Amino acid sequence: MRLSVLDQSTASKGRAQDAAIRETLELARHCDALGYHRYWVSEHHNSANIVGTAPEVLMAAIAATTPRIRVGSAGVMLPHYSALKVAEQFRVLEAIAPGRIDLGIGRAPGSDQLTAHALNPNPQNVLDQFPQQVEELQHWVSGTPLPEGHPFRRVVAHPTGPSGPDMWILGSSDYGAQLAAYLGLPYAFAYFFSEGFGVEHALDLYRKNYRPSAKNPKPIATICVWALAADTEEEALHQFRTRERSSIDREYGIRLPLISPEEAAARPYSAAEVVIAEKLRRKAVVGSAEQVAARLKELAKRLELDELVVVTWTYDPAPRHRSYELLAQAFAMEKAQFT
Numbered sequence: 001m002r003l004s005v006l007d008q009s010t011a012s013k014g015r016a017q018d019a020a021i022r023e024t025l026e027l028a029r030h031c032d033a034l035g036y037h038r039y040w041v042s043e044h045h046n047s048a049n050i051v052g053t054a055p056e057v058l059m060a061a062i063a064a065t066t067p068r069i070r071v072g073s074a075g076v077m078l079p080h081y082s083a084l085k086v087a088e089q090f091r092v093l094e095a096i097a098p099g100r101i102d103l104g105i106g107r108a109p110g111s112d113q114l115t116a117h118a119l120n121p122n123p124q125n126v127l128d129q130f131p132q133q134v135e136e137l138q139h140w141v142s143g144t145p146l147p148e149g150h151p152f153r154r155v156v157a158h159p160t161g162p163s164g165p166d167m168w169i170l171g172s173s174d175y176g177a178q179l180a181a182y183l184g185l186p187y188a189f190a191y192f193f194s195e196g197f198g199v200e201h202a203l204d205l206y207r208k209n210y211r212p213s214a215k216n217p218k219p220i221a222t223i224c225v226w227a228l229a230a231d232t233e234e235e236a237l238h239q240f241r242t243r244e245r246s247s248i249d250r251e252y253g254i255r256l257p258l259i260s261p262e263e264a265a266a267r268p269y270s271a272a273e274v275v276i277a278e279k280l281r282r283k284a285v286v287g288s289a290e291q292v293a294a295r296l297k298e299l300a301k302r303l304e305l306d307e308l309v310v311v312t313w314t315y316d317p318a319p320r321h322r323s324y325e326l327l328a329q330a331f332a333m334e335k336a337q338f339t
Contacts, residue, residue, distance in 0.1 A: 001306055002307040003309075003328070004037045004038035004039070004070075004307060005028075005038065005310060006224050007027060007028070008041075008052060010050055010258055011050075011257045012257050013263075015257075017048075017051045020052075024041065025061055027320065028062045028066055029065060030324065032066040032067070034325060036069060036328070037070060038069065039071055040071075040072040040102065040104060041062070043077050043110050045115045045116075046114075048255055050255075059073060063101065072104050073103060074188065075168070076103065076104065077105075078107065079109070083134075084140060090103045091164070094164060095161055098161065099163050102168055104168040104170045105170065106170040107176065137167070138185075141167060142215070143157075143160055166186065166215075167186070168188050169186070169188070170188045171189065172189065172194060174201065176189075177202040181209040181210045181211060184210065184213025184215075187221050187222075189203065189222075189224070191226075192225055203303060207221070223305065223309065225285060225296065225308055225310055226310075226312070227286070228240055228319075229322075230319065230326070231288070233291060236286045237286060241264040243313045248280075258313060292330070296310075312324070
């Protein structure tokens with residue numbers, strides 16, 4: 001089974017936000033060497049704890065400084081942008097790293113509604129236009145002409161080349177699964193958003209309704225899972241306190257930089273927060289490498305998947321690097337040999 005990475009460029013209290021971007025670049029090189037299949041970066045706006053606002057820019061830096069791993073967006077929030085401009089950006093990325101680029105697109109704002117309006121002040125029912133945008137993007141990214149009669153048929157996304165990015169639809173609801181199935185595109189479910197709620201139904205909809213396409217004759221699906229491994233279960237649970245506190249704060253609309261596990265442990269929970277914390281702990285894929293690997297393998301088997309995308313938050317970079325190392329060892333990945 002393949003393992004891949006989703007990096008959300010998380011910012012930590014006491015460190016400048018720009019450090020999170022450099023840490024993403026460092027982790028990408030680390031995971032490339034460990035043998036991970038893909039490295040995806042996310043798009044969020046107006047957030048103090050997830051600061052990767054421009055995945056296409058970050059992808060260019062990763063693609064230029066890694067020799068092997070696939071590099072992708074998870075995703076570009078397409079309603080904010082022109083489909084042509086996104087296609088041009090990813091054609092440039094494909095030229096930088098031919099055969100290694102994934103274009104994951106989503107429909108959610110990746111922000112609050114005010115910020116979404118600031119990104120696109122003239123939305124004009126952009127959510128309703130999303131399927132049309134995706135279809136136009138498919139043509140421009142692949143270099144195939146738009147249909148006869150389409151107003152943009154004569155428009156070409158440059159630079160052209162012999163290969164094109166692989167497109168993915170990202171989602172956490174039935175909508176994305178159905179659209180991906182209709183268009184014959186790969187589909188990634190954001191399992192970590194809702195701790196898995198609705199994943200079986202979404203994957204079933206996708207597979208049962210899939211319409212084969214020239215590039216993807218069979219359905220291709222994966223899920224993004226939050227997981228954290230450490231040398232001991234005790235250490236993993238200690239590091240998990242950072243994410244636990246952040247997730248609880250998010251329930252109350254608070255999105256501050258990540259705090260250390262020690263600071264998180266020093267902040268007692270209210271009765272209502274205890275309920276949220278207990279729910280998080282029951283769903284968390286956290287523990288020793290053997291424990292986390294066993295849970296990931298069981299999840300992949302249950303959902304009939306041959307790839308999982310792992311997202312991990314820690315206050316300090318070192319435990320996150322170690323988590324990906326331990327999982328690579330547990331899944332017997334072959335380290336890349338670079339020359």
